[in-house]
Amino acid sequence: MTPELRYTRQVRLAEVGEAGQARLASAHACVHGDGMAADVEARYLGGAGVSVTHATTHPNEDMPGWLLALGPGARDVAAGAYAALSVMRAVLASSPHPRVDA
Secondary structure: OOHHHHOHHHHHOOOOHHHHHHHHHHOEEEEEOOOHHHHHHHHHHHHHOOEEEEEOOOOOOOOOHHHHOOOHHHHHHHHHHHHHHHHHHHHHOOOOOOEEEO
């Protein structure tokens, strides 16, 4: 699948557009951790077009309260998705070649 077709749905979003997709494609994120949450975050970021590397260190976790109320498995998946969304928002709001420490 060509890159143009792969990101068609994202490009159609007003929050992303072609310029935002170009920012996502030029961004690099370092995902911290080694559990399911980190795996989900890396998968979502990669799927959005962000270049991803992994680090096994754990930065300060700043989870919203609603995540803490979930069961362990659901919390890991939701935490990864939440972290990926936070990174994508930072990329879309930043310079053309952002480097994000996720």
